[in-house]
Amino acid sequence: MKANVANLPNSTPVFDNHVSGEELPASSSDTLVQLLCEEMQGQVKAAPRCVQALAKRIVKEVERICDKSSRIQTSGQIQSWQMTLARHRIQKCLRYYQLGSKQGRVELHSNLGAMVYRHVTISGSELGFDARYSLIEDFLQAFYIEAIKAFRRENELPEDHTPRTQLQLAEYMAFTEQYAKRRINLPGGANQQLIILRAQGFARRQPQETTVDIEMAVESAKGEEAESYQRNSAVQQLRSQMIAKASFDPSEES
Helix, strand or coil, rough: CCCCCCCCCCCCCCCCCCCCCCCCCHHHHHHHHHHHHHHHCCCCCHHHHHHHHHHHHHHHHHHHHHHCHHHHHHCCCCCHHHHHHHHHHHHHHHHHHHHHHHHHHHHHHHHHHHHCCCCCCCCCCCCCCCHHHHHHHHHHHHHHHHHHHHHHHCCCCCCCCCCCCEEEEEEHHHHHHHHHHHEEHHHHHHHEEHHHHHHHHHHCCHHHHHHHHHHHHHCCCCHHHHHHHHHHHHHHHHHHHCCCCCCCCHHCCC
């Protein structure tokens, strides 16, 4: 699918980022759906029913998160949290929509790759960047399969549902990023992001000789193919992500 992002406007939120719960009426779910639709309608080329369906799925998800979070439940600001999380979700969707199918995939791939870079091999491994990247490719292919299954299940979609339109692809990529960042509670009160737990499990399953073979294969790459690999946009973005500073991401509140 070729995505045309040439004339898409920049994201211009239509409601304040710090709206308090008291400013929402009793029917907060319907109000939130309406606000999200207004946020999207001027920025996406999609039928109103498709926009509304996406907004409803996002609202359902953030309500689930808020119901499960004891911190949010005891904060006294449940509706404010719903607004913050919903707005974050919709901005992620719009971001991927504006990037388009091809560049959106590159950004998602590099973001997830940066998250698992240090976890796809066992502790103490001395693999270089190129060898680790090969393992990351293998790991992420399996993770994408897991993510699309979760996307269908949680949104009550058919088992053979495949995102096809630009908006559907943007929703799926935003979901996959959020799914990767979900915090999983561990024994002892600790927690960890889901994708890191998956990567650590992947690393434990790799025989030692596999990592050695990958290192040798990468080191032996020569000529035009190796140069093309080095120029690959996903590789370059992953390199830059490795030196980026971490920042607060509301999507981890899940």
